[in-house]
Amino acid sequence: MHDFGLPILATLALWWGSTGIIFYLDSLPAKTFPYTMGAATLLVAAALWGLVATSDHLSVGSAYGAFSYGLICWGWQIMSFYMGYITGPQRDPCPPELRGLARFIAGARTGLYHELFALIGAVILLALTHNQPNQLGFWTYATLWWMHTSAKLNVFFGVPNLGEEMIPDHLRYLASYMTRRPMNMFFPFSVTISTVITVWLIWAANDATTPFEATGYTMLGTLMALAVAEHWFLVAPLNANALWGPISRREDFSGLIEGELVALENFAEREESWTARLPNICDARHVAQVLELVAAGAFGEVEEVKGAMRTRAHWIAFEISGSRARMTPFTPRRPQEPRIIAVGRHLDRDRLLAAIENCAA
Incomplete structure (x- = not known):
């Protein structure tokens, strides 16, 4: 009888810990990024050496090692993207008029270089372990790549929790x-594919004939199960990002939600404030684009923006503080009126009102 408990716990710990560390490092000042990426690159070089060294070993220890090396290689790819080093040629907000294929192409261009580097990384890992019995590092990398790509496609096509x-x-x-939006056509296919692969890996782990196979299949199966869970977190009324709350330094955007817009009444009394009622049902993507333009100064010198809107899925609270726009879903405990309040100088209120009215779903 094989031991499945330790591989499962190890996978959960490595996945949660590595993701949290990346969140933490990415939330540090930008001046730390070159040092972080330099250290990560050295770590990847050591991981590649480790993959080669363990590629002809079929022990339980080599399974843990290969899994960790694949995780490190993928972590480098994610850090290079979220620190802004390897992204894509498109670095501007999506133009509101883009629809269909044109919008998909523009979205793909935001991460084009990242995807090319991810492909190059996969080829390198596969080449280093070619014709060797231990290719767990490559399959770990490939699984994480699938998780990330599938999640990105789902948030592009539309899910409640972005x-x-x-x-x-x-x-x-x-x-x-x-x-x-509540759901998209790609979601059922992506979650079904991940579920089928998870079930097959669990079956393979249970049917394994060696400790190495049992450990490897269990770790990959656990990773795919996490992929399935991540997919459901995209549509479930839960905040999965709270899992990394103790690690990440990102500011918690909850004050507006907990206050349920009560603070807006005092906020609107400030000098040079402007308020407008939002359409009854808004398109969240259009509102996000307007907020990005407001934050960039397209409608005047805006100091702060707060508000709440309804979509077909749920209520969304939003704010702009400094140059950062943020949105998050919430459930009001009393009747609310969708509206926006802005504070600033030389506000182009007519253009801003027209942009808001165009956000109707």
Whole structure:
């Protein structure tokens, strides 16, 4: 009888810990990024050496090692993207008029270089372990790549929980390519594919004939199970990003939600404030684009913006503080009126009102 408990716990710990560390490092000042990426690159070089060294070993220890090396290699890819080093040629918010294929192409261009580097990384890992019995590092990397790509496609096509609060300031334009809606046609296929692969890996682990196979299949199966859970977190009324709350330094955007817009009444009394009622049902993607433009100064010198809107899925609270726009879903405990309040100087109120009215779903 094989031991499945330790591989499962190890996978959970490595996945949670590595993700939290990346969130933490990415939330540090930008001046630390070159040192972080330099250290990560050295770590990847050591991981690649480790993959080669363990590629012909079929022990339980080599399974843990190969899994960790694949995780490190993928972590480098994610850090290079979220720190802004390897992203894509498109670095501007999505133009509101883009629809269909044109919008998809623009969205793909935001991460084009990242995807190319991810492919190059996969080829390198596969080449280093070619014709060797231990290819767990490559399959770990490939599984994480699938998890990330599938999640990105789902937030592009539309899900309730976008997790845009975790996007760093220098990549805020990515939020304009996300879509908030109850469901999309790609979601059932992506979650079904991940579930089928998970079941097959669990079956393979249970049917394994060696401790190495049992450990490897269990770790990959656990990773795919996490992929399934991440997919459901995109549509469930839960904040999965709270899992990394103790590690991440990102500011918690909850004050407006907990106050249920009560603070807006005092906020509106400030000098040079402007308020307007929002359409009864808004398109969250259009509102996100307007907020990005407001934050960039397209409608005047805006100091702060607060508000709440309704979509077909749920209520969303939003705010702009400094140059950062943030949105998050919430459930009001009393009747609310969708509205926006802005404070600033030389506000172009007519253009801002027209942009808001165009956000109707």
